[in-house]
Amino acid sequence: MTDWRERMESGSETLRQQAVRVPLPDVEAERSVHENMMRIAAAGERKSELLDDPDVPLTEVYEDELDEMRQSFEHRLQQVAGEDYYEVATAYLDGERDDWIGALAAYYLECYYRLQERYTVDEQIFFLLVLRYPECFTVNLSFLTGDISAAGVRYESSKHVEADLNERNAEQLYADCQYSQYDASEYLRENVSCIRDAFPDPETTPFAQRRRGGFVHITGRQGATFTEILEPVSPDPNRFDDTASEPGLVSEGPEARRAKRKFLTDTTVVI
Template identity: 45%
Template sequence: MGNDGKPFNGNVDVLHERAVLTPLPDVDAEREFHRNMMNVAAAQERKAEMLADPDVRLLEAYERQLEGIAETYRQRCLRVAGEEYESVALAYARGERDDDTAAIAAYYLEGLWRMQQRITVSDMLFFPIILRYPDCFTVNLRFASGHRTTRSVLYESPEHLVEELDAQSALTYSAESHYTQREAAEEIAATAAYIREAFPDPDETSFEERKTGGIVSGGGRKGSVFSSMLERVEPDVDRFDEVPASPTLVEAGPEAKRTERELLPEGTFVL
């Protein structure tokens, strides 16, 4: 990743206790935000469909979901920094730029890079919070130690098992793992409705109905055990008295701390 041929190696400092605030000055901006969130909902549903299919590897289901979510990140980077957003993010990482445009590009690429890593790295929880306020929305990308929240659904992947099993035990484990995937798929598919409820279509709802909403999700793995969670979050409606005219980085809000206390096991370290 990166237009100069160098990979984006990541720097967690750009994420720590920060969120990207994006203004919603008009209905066109609301429509774009809505489209992005519907892409996230669709990615959630695709993942559920693939988990329920015994002929599809769990890793492939995660990769397809990542593609959908990554596209929303890319669209935000394009909107903020233009076609050269990767080079802009790398310039921030190297200390060559310190403006909001470069910082936001680096923020989203850092989130995407770490999100890609969670498929191969054990005990790293992706824990993003997206909140809609009357005149803006925030994206708070959080990563934590561990592999689950206190309300995650768990399921297993035979392809990630490192233990050597005899033929019969391997067949039994595979069958049991696919059963947990089918059970999880039902719950994961249902959570797509939470996204649609939290961020309704601006062309079909009144401003009062759509002016606030939010979701928090969590996903990770420990060995062959994977986890998934997505719930509604209510934002503090009066948090932003004034909204800047362009996207900017802000401190993570009180909603983030509340969700951490409610959903993360005691002793979890949040990046």
């Protein structure tokens, strides 16, 4: 990982403010995306259930979510570049290859490593924007520092509070944290439907009703306070004027810039 970080720090801005664009040439490709989005929605429901369980510490909920995301990225890396995805990604950053496989391997591997660090780097914000267009979809992943300023849900973990409390105050803190986690559970349960709405089943949904959709998911932690936003996003109808023949990196679109302005303040983009 040290070798990779040195490459990123001394390398290019190749991955900064970029998104992955993947063509959707047929119903089979749409079905694959739909199934993947349903897995993401199911993970959101699982997180909601864990948050609602008073016997499950928030640290365990957080670890479960990060593990799910890491597995997803590792699976994607192997799909794109095979078992040697590290060598493929580093060759791309070293300028030894310039194909879309190398670009996507570098993009996903950097995101994978950033996720490895999230449990210890608490000021980092994770920003995910997935958008469906008639002929393709895009995935924009960003890691930023700054503040989440807009509405969503905030909840607290008594395990992360650094304070010397007496028994009465400790019990009150625990109760307050549990109440905030119940609120977060309800928020996720109500909002996870926006993922399903954005990527409905292509076998049962007319094309006119599934040609555009999207959602944004933002998570962050400052000390003991966790913040989460999950909302639908409408794709810009004028985003693309061409048809993608293969996956690749594109600049993040106006939808991502608007979402960052709406939900975040004083941010610095890490990737």
